[in-house]
Structures are given as structure tokens and as C-alpha cells.
Amino acid sequence: MEQQNFSEIEIETKINTSIQTQINNGALVTNMEVPFNEKTLHYLGYIHPNTLKLFSKNQITNQKAPELNKKLHVFKYDYFYISTETNDTVSQQNVYYALRAINILKYRYPQAYNRLIKNTMFGPKPMPSAGFNYLNTNQAIWIGFNKNPSAIASNRLYLILDGYADTNKTIDLYRNIAIVNIDSENILGHLNLGSKPIYGNSTANKNRIEYLKEGLVESILHEMLHNYIDYAHSALPEYNALYKMRGKTSFNNFEEIMVLNTSLSYLYKKGGFTNKIKDYYYPNTFDANISNLKYSGLFETYFKNVFNKQPYNLREDLKLNLLN
Secondary structure (H helix, E strand, O other), rough: OOOOOOHHHHHHHHHHHHHHHHHHOOOOOOOOOOOOOOOOOOEEEEEOHOHHHHHHOOOOOOOOHHHHHOOOEEEEEEEOOOOOOOOHHHHHHHHHHHEEEEEHHHOOOOOHHHHHHHHHHHHOOOOHHOOOOEEEEEEEEEEEEEOOOOOOOOEEEOEEEEEEOOOOOOOOEEEEEEEEEEEEOHHHHOOOOOOOHHHHOOOOOHHHHHHHHHHHHHHHHHHHHHHHHHHHHOHHHHHHHHHHHOOOOHHHHHHHHHHHHHHHHHHHHHHHHHHHHHHHHHHHHHHHHHHHHHHOOOOOHHHHHHOOOOOHHHHHHHHOOOOO
8 A cells, every 4th residue: 555654643633534524424334545654554574473572471372362373464553453364455455444443433432442442551450359369451452354253253352461560569460462353254245144144235345345344343342342341350340240150151142242232332322334234233143142042041140140130121221331
């Protein structure tokens, strides 16, 4: 991509102006140019992530993060790392749209960006009285285009112990990597999962581009909500309750509908999205998971354990309080 030599302030101003113009025009799927240059977007090379200082205190292995345990094309933008397995035109477009999605979240949805990304660089105080003697923070966000997700996106919080959070050395400090994986194959738009069933266009490329323009924004927000539960569980009681229930039978399906509803209700309330994402995910994931959990007799139990009340209006009640 041809790059112009803008200063960082000029780049931020141009991105902000471009997104604000798009907000006024309506949906996010309209075209938008985002100016990046070598001072802001750094290509770190075709490298193994373990060569980065980022992972010096906890090296990647197949057991910890198999999707990153290989040589990748790695880019750095602010505290974001973006990786692709190839460096062809499609992969370069993925990098561009990831940067675009980051900045849309930053300027169009600042509440979500600040709470899920910016503010997680610092940690809420842990709860020693509840048995927690560690503090989670994020030192970076890693967006990887790979084959890790089973459908379209997945998350992983990569733990990195980095000393102590207090002078008495009683609270361990974790400076983690919040990973968001995007399936580089399923977003291509030709398979019966991923972007095709969401957008249903006549060509695969149209499905891919619509996902990159719109769906990728939701995917990043969605997966960072999952990561937030890991981040906040040692400090905030409501997230500790969720964290402790992971591993119970089908609770991952309950967490998924809660995260999905939090993401979609927030984004559609703020505006800018077409109906295609919600028209796909509410019947196919939200309603379907609720039906399956009710059939197995788990829905009411999990709902009461999480929210301490009986379910009433599910689209209003089944949400994390983070983005209300």
C-alpha cells in the first residue's frame, strides 16, 4: 500500500474525521480510507512470536497457543499486534481492515474501546479476602488471522507473570496478551459457515468484504468481552462468578449468549450496523442456545446463579453490565 508521511496527530485526526463522516452517512459498510504510515504501522517481519520481547517471560508452545506457535507475518500498531500466515493481497487486506476496525471501535464506540481495551492496560484491585492474590492487566492485544476458530472468531487470554503489583510482594502482577483469532478461511465467504451465512451475497468476495467492513468490528468487541471475564475475575465479584462457572456442562453456551447479547445490544443501540448480523445471530445462536439449555434443564439454574433472579425479558436481562 502506498503510504503518505503523516504525523501521528495528523493520522489520528484524519481517522477521526473519516469515521465521523461515515457515522453521519449511516452504516459501517460504506467505504472508508484510513491513512497509515510507517511511523504508526510497523511490519516486524516474518517471525516467530517468541522472538518478540512480549513473550520473553512465557514462551509460546503448542499447549499454550498453538495458533501462534509458528512463523507469522507480524505487524504492530500502538499496543495491537496483527498476524497473518501469508502475505498475499487477501492477508494485506485483512491487516488493513483490522486497523480500520480498531479505529472504528476507538472513535465510533469509545465506551467499548475504553473499557475492553484501553482500561485493561491497568488492573482493578484484586480481592484478597476472596482468595485472590494476583492482578490481571493486558500489555497488548493480538489479532491473529489463522485457522484457530471453529466458526469465525475465538479468544484466548495468554498469561504472563511479570513480578508484583505491590511493594510488599504479596500480589502477583500479570501483564497478559489478549488474543482475538479470526478464521482466515471461514471469512472468505464461500463456505457454509463464517461470513457466507451471515451476509448471503451472490459472490464469496462480497461476503468477505462485508464481513471485514462490518462483522470484524463486532468480532473483536465480542471476543474482548470473553477476554474481559478472564481479566476481571480476580477483582470484580460478578465476573468471578462467571469465571468459576466455566467448565460446567454447556456453560460455554450460556456465556456465549450473554456475550453475544451484550455486544449486539450495545452496537445496535449506538447505531451504524446493517441488520444482517443480528438477523443471523439472534435466531441461530442466541435463541438456539437458550432452547438447548432449557431442554437440558440448565438454563434457569445458570441464569439464577449468574443474575440472582428469575429470567423475564431475556434480551434485556441476559447481558454483562459492562456496556449497559
